[in-house]
Amino acid sequence: xxxxxxxxxxxxxxxxxxxxxxxxxxxxxxxxxxxxxxxxxxxxxxxxxxxxxxxxxxxxxxxxxxxxxxxxxxxxxxxxxxxxxxxxxxxxxxxxxxxxxxxxxxxxxxxxxxxxxxxxxxxxxxxxxxxxxxxxxxxxxxxxxxxxxxxxxxxxxxxxxxxxxxxxxxxxxxxxxxxxxxxxxxxxxxxxxxxxxxxxxxxxxxxxxxxxxxxxxxxxxxxxxxxxxxxxxxxxxxxxxxxx
Ligand SMILES: [Ca+2]
Numbered sequence: 001x002x003x004x005x006x007x008x009x010x011x012x013x014x015x016x017x018x019x020x021x022x023x024x025x026x027x028x029x030x031x032x033x034x035x036x037x038x039x040x041x042x043x044x045x046x047x048x049x050x051x052x053x054x055x056x057x058x059x060x061x062x063x064x065x066x067x068x069x070x071x072x073x074x075x076x077x078x079x080x081x082x083x084x085x086x087x088x089x090x091x092x093x094x095x096x097x098x099x100x101x102x103x104x105x106x107x108x109x110x111x112x113x114x115x116x117x118x119x120x121x122x123x124x125x126x127x128x129x130x131x132x133x134x135x136x137x138x139x140x141x142x143x144x145x146x147x148x149x150x151x152x153x154x155x156x157x158x159x160x161x162x163x164x165x166x167x168x169x170x171x172x173x174x175x176x177x178x179x180x181x182x183x184x185x186x187x188x189x190x191x192x193x194x195x196x197x198x199x200x201x202x203x204x205x206x207x208x209x210x211x212x213x214x215x216x217x218x219x220x221x222x223x224x225x226x227x228x229x230x231x232x233x234x235x236x237x238x239x240x241x242x243x244x
Pocket of ligand 1: 026027028052053202203
């Protein structure tokens with residue numbers, strides 16, 4: 001029975017992967033596209049889709065080994081991809097030790113994260129699975145900019161944007177597994193100087209890559225019902241996003 005359910009799920013996945021080549025979310029409707037995105041937060045930070053963008057506040061009172069807020073993915077991206085997002089630093093005191101990032105991660109080992117952070121220097125960092133430490137980085141004065149991750153085969157490349165062009169910061173063989181994309185801001189008790197920071201993401205785009213639902217280990221009937229509902233909702237989402 002479970003094998004049959006799994007087969008149904010795979011067929012759903014293939015149909016879905018075929019149907020969804022690319023999409024964009026400009027956050028202009030000030031409403032989370034559920035189940036495309038899942039708002040997440042821990043330790044005090046908050047996330048809200050307002051002012052036609054995705055705003056994340058890290059209050060001075062935030063606490064935790066890692067505290068964060070942002071959007072996590074409902075879905076995974078399959079195959080070669082090209083994913084981009086704009087960012088703005090709305091409240092950004094020097095040395096605030098907050099990081100914002102666009103992270104690709106999956107259900108197995110392997111991730112890639114393009115980060116903008118404020119530490120003793122203002123930095124772009126490529127935090128990739130298996131990369132040498134300290135992670136590849138470059139200093140910047142940008143208070144707004146763009147982050148991009150692409151994959152060809154198993155090689156992921158992280159970019160930032162400078163003087164009207166994409167600049168490759170780091171390239172590494174990571175994985176060809178399905179990966180979700182997360183937009184988050186975060187910090188850690190051990191380094192956070194208790195200064196509020198506020199950032200925003202905007203104009204999220206998947207220009208290449210097939211979007212597929214996250215695969216549970218063994219789908220149960222209730223999961224399939226939820227999946228069917230999710231696919232129907234995502235169909236509506238796709239039409240809404242395409243109409244923007
Ligand atoms: Ca927008």
